[in-house]
Amino acid sequence: MAGNSKRRGATRNPGTKKGAVKGTGGQVRKGLEGKGPTPRAEMRPGHPAQRRAAAAAKAERAREKKADAPEIIAGRNPVVEALRAGVPGTTLYVALNIDVDDRVNEAVRLAGDKGISILEIPREELDRKTNRAVHQGLGLQVPPFEYSHPDDLLQAARDSGEPPLLVALDGVTDPRNLGAVVRSAAAFGAHGVLLPARRSAGITAVAWRTSAGTAAKLPIGVATNLTRQLKSWASKGLMIAGLDADGTVDIDGLNLATDPLVIVLGSEGRGLSRLVRETCDLTVSIPMAAGVESLNASVAAAVLLADVARRRRSAGRV
Known part of the structure; x- marks a missing residue:
């Protein structure tokens, strides 16, 4: 047979025929053997679910890496506002040959008074550091934020000698809303x-600026699982009240205001998630005039926290 002949020149070059040319070498038997259970879709190379899982893992790594890196507040007005608010900057970057005005002078003066390093760098380097943001020749570097453990938040509240008042956010993704909520929480006595x-x-950096520096004065914690953490606080005697447009009571019926309380705020679009809503002891709505759209998370938080603070003052609990 041509394929198996031993005569010189009669054998094919290696690789010119698929499979073995001298018997099967046991390949047929191996082909009949089972290959074990089918891997999950996320584990199968090339499967759409595997590609989505890989993309999500990559995005999560990038988010964690970004969270550990310092950020830069860019722009003359934002930098001056941040310095006035007491945002803990580490370095003030000033572009070489900048057109000096009152904002630049004030930024340099405030940074010097606070002991913040002031560096003059080429405009191209400041472009790179700010990811091509409109910096107008000024950038303020702020360090990564140091979050507290959830247990530390409750302990700090109990150490205050007042009924604990904590605020939990469920999916608030706008840093401006977050900063505004932090500012309201600090203003109305949350712990x-x-x-x-x-x-x-x-x-x-955006949340720092919107909070007007109160993020440096109020403990802010991170929960691996928000629902589980709320249940843990509930088991320790705190009542859980969720702010929801379809609440079971309106703000006037919040009789728990003077008790140890956790106020939960939902996201800007969908509100409270199902599991978080089911964890709440009650949900609270804010009555509004007909035809008016719902308030965003930060404004709604300010309204509810102001009412809780008023009730506590009236009851002599603060």
């Missing part, structure tokens, strides 16, 4: 703010 580890804004 801490809790964020979920995923699907939530963090204390970035």
Whole structure:
């Protein structure tokens, strides 16, 4: 047979025929053997579910890497506002040959008064550091935020000698809303703010600025699982009240205001998630005039926290 002949020149070059040319070598038997259970879709190379899982893991790694890196507030007005608010900057970057105005002078003066390093760098380097943002020749670097453990939030609240008042956010992804909620929480006597580890804004440069520096004064914690943490707090005597447009009571019926309380705020679009809503002891709505759209998370938080603070003052609990 041509394929198996031993005569010189009669054998084919290796690789010119698929499979073995001298018997099967046991390949048929191996082909009949079972290959074990089918892997999950996420584990099968090339499967759409595997590609989605890989993309999600890559995005999560990038988010964690970004969270550990310092951020830069860019722009003359934002930098001056951040310095006035007491945002803990580490370095003030000033572009070489900048057109100096009152904002630049004030930024340099405030940074010097606070002991913040002031560095003059080429405009191209400042472009790179700010990811091509409109910096107008000024950038303020702020360090990564140091979050507290959820147990530390409750302990700080109990150490205050007042009934604990904590604020938890369920999927608030806009850092401006987060900063505004932190500012309201500090203004109306809350003892801490809790964020979920995923699907939530963090204390970035934008949130720092919007909070007007109160993020440095109020403990902010992160929960790996928000529902589990709320249940843990409930088991320790705290009542859980969720802010929801279809609440079981309106703000006037919040009789738990003077008790140890956790106020939970939902996301800007979908509100409270199902599991978080089921964890709440009650849900609270804010009555509004007909035809008016719902309030965003930060405004609604301010309204509810202001009412809780008023009730506590009236009851002599603060």
